[in-house]
Structures are given as structure tokens and as C-alpha cells.
Amino acid sequence: MSNTKEKIMNAAEVLFAEQGFSETSMRLITSVAQVNLAAVNYHFGSKKDLIQAVIDRYFIRFSGRVHIAFTDLEDNESVEMTEILEALLIPVIELDETNTDSAANFMRLLGRAYTESQGHLKVFLSEKYGYLLSQFTRLVHKANPDLDNNEVFWRLHFMLGTMVFAMAGHQALKDIAEADLNETVDTQRMIDYLIPFLTGSMQSQTSMEIN
Secondary structure: OOHHHHHHHHHHHHHHHHHOOOOOOHHHHHHHHOOOHHHHHHHHOOHHHHHHHHHHHHHHHHHHHHHHHHHHHHHOOOOOHHHHHHHHHHHHHHHHHOOOOHHHHHHHHHHHHHHOOOHHHHHHHHHHHHHHHHHHHHHHHHHOOOOOHHHHHHHHHHHHHHHHHHHHOHHHHHHHHHHHHOOOOOHHHHHHHHHHHHHHHHHOOOHHHHO
């Protein structure tokens, strides 16, 4: 990757994560990256293509590992939610090995992609990485055979929302834990707390039983 292209993507990544896709102008990106608009157009063509490239740079780094792990789990006769979540989250937190803010930025970007009106991005992710979501959904069904499709749909989305919130704000959670509990935790320790919580959310009573 050229130095100019990398500068543009690095600036755009931080700005998209902090301010959102819609609120981040191309002028602001070029100002932070210290390049001109022609350079952005040359390397990416449009803001939509730049958004997709920023997200894709993350998926390229870990999607292969997640796919292999999910495939191995699909081959097993039975599977536990803990195994599924570890297969997904461990490659994500390992993004921090190259940049301490990578996992948090990635989760913020995913949250933006989910909540903002960026139809092109949802189509892009669905076409290129939809197979991962399909694998994840199948594995969740396999680990929770007593849940019907409606229950899995809602719990899956609530679980992903919790995951994005926790990972996107993991530094803030660490600071709060240190201040309130006098506990110093790293990202792996936070995941050790998170996974049982997420697992429990899939194993509690169904909404029909509660009603």
C-alpha cells in the first residue's frame, strides 16, 4: 500500500469511528491526512469506496481465522456458545497487537455501520463476508437447539450489540473497573468476563416461558 493511501485510510478510520460516516466530510479527511482531494479520488474514487476500504482492511486481517475456526466447529457433533464466542472474539482482540486501538476502532466502525444509513456498506459486507454471519448463525442454532428462529434472531442481535458496546468502549470499562473496583484488567481479562455473560443470554428462559 502506498504511503499516501495508508495516510488517507488511517485518518478516515479514526474520523469515521469518532464522528460517524455521514458527519465526516472529505475535506476533514484530507485535512487530517494532509493530502488533497485529488489523491483521495485517485486511490478510492468516492467516499463510499473509502468507507468500504476502511472496514475491509479490518476484515481482511481476521476473517480467514474466524472462518477456519467456525468451519472446525461446524464439523463437531456438538458445540458450546463459549467456543463460538472465543472463535469470534479472540481474533478481534488480537488486532490490538499491531495497534492498541484497533479492536475498539473496529467495533466502533461496526456499530456505525449497523446504526447509520449506509446501505452500500451493508450490501458490501453482506456480499463479501455474509458467509461469516451465516456460519455464526448456524452455530448459534446448533448450540441452542431449543430456541426457535425468532428467539435466535433477537438474542443474536442483542448479543452482537452488547459485544460491540463492550469492545468499542473497553478502555473506558477498564478505567471504571480500576477506579471503582481497584481492579486492573487487560482486554483478555475483560473478554473472560464478557463471554459468560453473552453465553448466559442465550441460555436463559425463552420469551414464551417468561410470558
